Amino acid sequence: MPKVGMPDIRKPQLVNATMAVINRVGLHAASISLISKEAGVSTGIINHYFGGKHGLLEETMREILRQLSSTIISQLKPIPVDAHQQRINAIINANFEGFQAESKVAKTWLAFWSYSMHDVDLNRLQRVNEKRLLSHLKIELKALLPKEQAEVVAHGIASLIDGIWLRGTLNPEGIDANKARLIINDYLDKQLTFYAKVSRFQGI
Template sequence: MPRVADHHARRGQITDAVQRLVVRHGLTAVTVARTAAEAGMSVGLVQHYFTAKDEMLLATFTRVNRRFSARVDELVNRGEAEGRTIAEMLRQALAELMPLDDARRAEFLVRLAFTDQAAHNARLAAVQRETHVGIRSRVAQAIRNGTVCGEVVQGTDAADQALRIVAFAEGLALHTHIDPDTTPKSAVLAALDDQLGRVFTGTCRRAQPGSSAAGGTVP
């Protein structure tokens, strides 16, 4: 048998290079030549590991999504293990959606680019859908398992609550991306906190719907 290489690692090098290029210059700037250069290898080698560019991009998106939902899962699991309330737990988990630091901003850009691409690519769309329903169902399960003021929530449509709270988080993430100046970190996290508190601690601490608990627009 001939020489061997760590197939998985090599593919990882390539998809990581793709990610960096997407973050820096967008998905349109990703060419196999540039990817090879970024990964420090030849174009021929990239071809050796991905028969076509589409496969390379699909693998990249799959990896990103896997890592992403794994991280959300882990945070929810930890929250449950530590016996946190639903609000506390989801706050930790959903903050992962937001582009609040460089790492998460980078990931957000990649997800955004592929979200667009997925609109006209069935395989990317499938990966996207899978990830989204996975996260939503994990959140729903957490809501079902979780406690509010020491009691388990019941009678609520957890799947629906999950949709709403995840959608809210993603909307905030988008706004943070589009206009960070008028949507500062503090305001976004305050909004998320407030919303979670409003929904998941309402049975003991009555919400005061007319008043905002926002921390204002601190720079």
């Protein structure tokens, strides 16, 4: 976390510089020197406020997660609380549109995923993000499915989001948001249809 007193103008400047450098040269080659040069600041500022590259990477990921959370909330806000499938679609869309779909953000996410396997702080951020996504999905799915089935489908959708995101990041053409929605909605529709048939058969 940045130290108290970090000028607000500097944080987005350094976060954007970090993502730009990772996008250009990768995480391991993204040195404090390159990031400070990209941001137009001295290396001392980064070391002072973030304690080095690790602290800056953590703040960068926090900002990406904040942006994702904000996008999900803003997309859900105008949708009626009982329009559950529409709200699920909004959650899906938020993961593939706008800021999250930018090349520099996608490559930073990919670097973060690989790095978080070996870093306690970054792994914790990843777990928080995973739990937040599952929580959003389960709230809506529990209105459409029994609790146990809602849990399974929520994990299925989250897995599809991650998988499509990973494949899209590795694709030179980037993430195809329309195809992502089609794939995930096809899975969701099949799950809802299957349970509806089971319920009728069992007389539920």
